[in-house]
Amino acid sequence: MRHYSVSELLSKDIAFPEVEVKGWVRTFRANRFIALNDGSTLNNIQCVVDFENFDEALLKRVTTGAAIHITGELVESQGKGQKVEIQVKTLEVLGDSDPEEYPIQPKKHSFEFLRENAHLRTRTNTFSAVMRLRSALSYAVHKYFNEHGFYYMHAPIITGSDAEGAGEMFKVTSLDVNNLPKNGSDKVDYSKDFFGKETNLTVSGQLEAETYAMSLGKVYTFGPTFRAENSNTSRHLAEFWMIEPEVAFMDLAGNMDLAEDFLKFVIKYVLDNNRDDLEFLDKRQQDEDKKKPQAERSDMTLIEKLKFITDNHFKRVSYTEAIDILRNSKPNKKKKFKYIVNDWGCDLQSEHERFLVEKHFKCPVIIFDYPANIKAFYMRLNDDGKTVRAMDILFPGIGEIVGGAQREERLEVLKQKMAALNIPEDELWWYLDLRKYGTAIHSGFGLGFERLVMFVTGMCNIRDVIPFPRTPQNAEF
Numbered sequence: 054m055r056h057y058s059v060s061e062l063l064s065k066d067i068a069f070p071e072v073e074v075k076g077w078v079r080t081f082r083a084n085r086f087i088a089l090n091d092g093s094t095l096n097n098i099q100c101v102v103d104f105e106n107f108d109e110a111l112l113k114r115v116t117t118g119a120a121i122h123i124t125g126e127l128v129e130s131q132g133k134g135q136k137v138e139i140q141v142k143t144l145e146v147l148g149d150s151d152p153e154e155y156p157i158q159p160k161k162h163s164f165e166f167l168r169e170n171a172h173l174r175t176r177t178n179t180f181s182a183v184m185r186l187r188s189a190l191s192y193a194v195h196k197y198f199n200e201h202g203f204y205y206m207h208a209p210i211i212t213g214s215d216a217e218g219a220g221e222m223f224k225v226t227s228l229d230v231n232n233l234p235k236n237g238s239d240k241v242d243y244s245k246d247f248f249g250k251e252t253n254l255t256v257s258g259q260l261e262a263e264t265y266a267m268s269l270g271k272v273y274t275f276g277p278t279f280r281a282e283n284s285n286t287s288r289h290l291a292e293f294w295m296i297e298p299e300v301a302f303m304d305l306a307g308n309m310d311l312a313e314d315f316l317k318f319v320i321k322y323v324l325d326n327n328r329d330d331l332e333f334l335d336k337r338q339q340d341e342d343k344k345k346p347q348a349e350r351s352d353m354t355l356i357e358k359l360k361f362i363t364d365n366h367f368k369r370v371s372y373t374e375a376i377d378i379l380r381n382s383k384p385n386k387k388k389k390f391k392y393i394v395n396d397w398g399c400d401l402q403s404e405h406e407r408f409l410v411e412k413h414f415k416c417p418v419i420i421f422d423y424p425a426n427i428k429a430f431y432m433r434l435n436d437d438g439k440t441v442r443a444m445d446i447l448f449p450g451i452g453e454i455v456g457g458a459q460r461e462e463r464l465e466v467l468k469q470k471m472a473a474l475n476i477p478e479d480e481l482w483w484y485l486d487l488r489k490y491g492t493a494i495h496s497g498f499g500l501g502f503e504r505l506v507m508f509v510t511g512m513c514n515i516r517d518v519i520p521f522p523r524t525p526q527n528a529e530f
């Protein structure tokens with residue numbers, strides 16, 4: 054007898070005399086119909102029990118959440134909505150689940166409640182769909198870069214530098230192994246660090262990726278990054294995953310082309326390969342939408358939104374042009390934007406970004422050539438002396454999804470920029486070496502993976518697209 058996943062069984066349309074399946078009970082109806090799910094697919098397989106043939110005490114243990122093992126015959130289903138079902142021959146309860154205590158009842162739970170039960174929330178349709186999509190997107194990321202000649206580089210998690218120069222780092226502290234007490238009475242000097250210098254968890258793998266781009270040509274990183282920014286929003290995590298390609302001999306225009314092509318590819322990948330989960334989340338979102346007042350409802354379904362991305366050009370506009378548009382716009386009929394009108398050089402706020410993407414252009418927007426003073430030290434200074442070759446990609450409903458730049462490849466200019474920001478040269482001597490030995494123009498960007506998963510799944514809170522979210526005052530699991 055062969056063991057099948059529920060997904061394999063549901064894709065069969067012929068009868069099989071003997072099959073075997075294991076999973077968790079979603080519901081057990083009328084002492085007869087078990088809806089069984091094993092995570093392989095959104096759908097449950099119906100397992101039909103002839104209760105006369107089974108011990109009553111055993112059937113009592115078939116409760117929501119219990120793990121069971123079933124053997125039986127795969128037959129054409131009499132019920133609606135499924136082609137096949139299992140006529141149960143043997144039934145074994147592998148792990149009981151007390152129905153009085155099990156938190157995931159067969160009903161709609163709030164996302165807040167499920168966040169408190171993050172260890173069990175993937176037993177619901179919504180979270181299993183989200184996490185299968187997260188997995189598929191991650192595969193698509195590797196597939197894209199592999200098919201385009203990139204090498205996957207593992208950037209270090211513990212670093213001695215602040216890649217973004219924003220000072221939002223988690224410090225790494227440790228016991229110095231060379232300084233352990235010898236006879237138990239000596240005090241340990243905890244302040245002396247393991248590495249002999251201050252270190253932190255990485256905020257970005259970019260600087261290290263640049264070193265590899267300047268030898269392997271085309272590389273990307275895809276790993277966890279950490280930011281101690283105290284922003285409790287629906288778009289920020291203290292630990293998030295970032296994808297950072299870096300390419301030698303590529304300028305800012307090439308960087309924009311790469312980012313656009315890459316985003317379209319990964320979104321098309323899930324449209325082509327994860328239809329069930331997307332359709333489920335799409336329907337869910339439409340149901341939620343119906344509860345909202347007309348003005349707040351979205352004008353596209355989730356799948357339409359994804360197709361819109363793959364089928365349309367992203368609008369490219371300079372920061373200066375964007376400011377002009379904002380200056381001349383009235384977001385709410387009468388009033389203009391409060392500031393921005395006078396202030397070339399200030400950063401765009403999320404209300405500005407939303408206006409540009411959702412009201413003005415009504416498509417994804419790439420803003421480039423930002424003022425140097427609001428961007429990181431490593432960005433290539435333009436000839437005007439006041440803007441840098443930066444680019445941010447803004448998505449509807451998400452805001453900034455990608456941040457990138459052409460890098461400053463000129464040693465002297467880079468040194469001047471670092472000096473102006475009090476970044477010591479001896480901290481980044483290796484980074485400066487790249488500009489000493491065979492420097493060349495190069496560019497790259499960072500895509501916040503969770504923001505991509507939010508966009509693709511339609512989830513509104515970033516805490517709901519990562520298994521165990523880390524946010525201020527929250528690291529329960």
Ligand code: 4AD
Nearest residue numbers: 257259289290293297454455456457497498499501
């Ligand atoms: O714009 P950021 O800070 O850029 C960098 O880190 C560059 N070193 C990337 C590069 O050029 N290689 O971050 C890049 C992206 C943002 O656009 C956003 O999508 C995401 O990372 N991001 C966050 N996502 C979740 N939580 C946070 N706290 C995030 N901070 C940035």
Ligand code: MG
Nearest residue numbers: 445453455456
């Ligand atoms: Mg940014």
